[in-house]
Amino acid sequence: MAAVVEASATTRIELSVLVRAAAAIDQSGPGEPTWRDRLRDAIEELVRAGIIDAPKSRGHWDGRTQPALPRWVRRRPTTSQAAPARPARAWHHRLHWVPRLDAERRLSPAEFKLLDAVDRWLPQAEKALVVPLRERSWQLLGDDKALEALRPGRLFGPGRLTLDLLRCRVTWPPVQELRLGAGRWLIVENWSTYESLCAVARETGFDGRIIFGSGNQVGTRIAALAETAEAPSAPVAYFGDIDAGGIRAARLAVTTAANVGWPAVRPARQLYELALASPQRLTEKPASAEAVAWARSWFGDELGQRIGQCLESGSTIRQEAVGLELLMTHLPVLGV
Numbered sequence: 001m002a003a004v005v006e007a008s009a010t011t012r013i014e015l016s017v018l019v020r021a022a023a024a025i026d027q028s029g030p031g032e033p034t035w036r037d038r039l040r041d042a043i044e045e046l047v048r049a050g051i052i053d054a055p056k057s058r059g060h061w062d063g064r065t066q067p068a069l070p071r072w073v074r075r076r077p078t079t080s081q082a083a084p085a086r087p088a089r090a091w092h093h094r095l096h097w098v099p100r101l102d103a104e105r106r107l108s109p110a111e112f113k114l115l116d117a118v119d120r121w122l123p124q125a126e127k128a129l130v131v132p133l134r135e136r137s138w139q140l141l142g143d144d145k146a147l148e149a150l151r152p153g154r155l156f157g158p159g160r161l162t163l164d165l166l167r168c169r170v171t172w173p174p175v176q177e178l179r180l181g182a183g184r185w186l187i188v189e190n191w192s193t194y195e196s197l198c199a200v201a202r203e204t205g206f207d208g209r210i211i212f213g214s215g216n217q218v219g220t221r222i223a224a225l226a227e228t229a230e231a232p233s234a235p236v237a238y239f240g241d242i243d244a245g246g247i248r249a250a251r252l253a254v255t256t257a258a259n260v261g262w263p264a265v266r267p268a269r270q271l272y273e274l275a276l277a278s279p280q281r282l283t284e285k286p287a288s289a290e291a292v293a294w295a296r297s298w299f300g301d302e303l304g305q306r307i308g309q310c311l312e313s314g315s316t317i318r319q320e321a322v323g324l325e326l327l328m329t330h331l332p333v334l335g336v
Contacts, residue, residue: 172224181207189240
């Protein structure tokens with residue numbers, strides 16, 4: 001994150017830039033309930049180190065999910081003496097802009113390493129296949145995640161480095177979804193329930209999109225959609241298991257959506273109500289107190305209290321309790 005701040009062409013750096021930088025290094029981050037806390041800690045560390053300033057007004061903080069994060073930070077001006085100019089060198093003609101950029105604001109070691117590697121690789125670029133971004137990153141830098149970390153910075157953009165120039169593309173696992181219109185989006189944790197909801201959606205004229213969340217892989221599904229598709233225009237509904245794992249996946253969906261700039265992810269209340277009406281329960285290990293508190297806050301009111309009680313006692317309800325036969329007798333539930 002510090003390297004991206006240093007490399008930024010502007011003094012103001014948006015939260016999404018910091019999030020991509022952090023996620024490029026900490027791949028387990030978005031999949032963990034403590035991810036947002038660790039991101040907040042890292043930002044506070046940069047503030048204490050005198051690298052950035054965070055906005056003071058609450059209006060410039062994103063508090064949709066806790067802990068709140070600044071929507072942007074500002075790089076502090078440096079008072080250190082300018083480093084000596086680099087020796088003149090002849091760059092590949094596609095990198096003609098590098099000397100001017102370095103003169104305006106000295107390239108960081110990570111930036112220079114990338115540009116040097118690209119300079120040496122470009123003569124063979126015309127014969128290169130278009131490969132996944134991480135493969136090109138490994139080839140150029142010996143680090144499969146380095147390009148992801150540098151991509152939000154000043155080296156990339158029109159007239160500078162682009163994915164086309166580097167002959168690579170961003171890749172994500174395929175997203176299984178049913179598109180029936182421009183209406184509400186619904187993310188479903190498990191495959192069986194996804195299939196049943198899709199069947200009901202076709203029967204009822206549901207005008208929206210149903211997305212298979214794939215459990216704890218929901219973060220990659222949302223990230224993939226954010227990279228390749230238009231953003232939802234309204235809050236996104238989520239339906240999953242009522243147990244510790246289901247709440248963990250829901251939290252991941254909420255956090256990832258906030259990080260990519262989507263509208264809020266909210267519980268599909270009618271579907272959760274149907275699940276709670278199921279007489280069949282499993283008894284498993286209770287969820288942590290912290291997870292229970294989050295669930296009660298996310299669901300809110302009486303529904304949050306009832307689901308919180310299930311989580312506290314280990315009373316588990318899989319979303320398969322809301323099966324096709326039940327759904328066909330409660331068709332309005334797709335209003336989520």
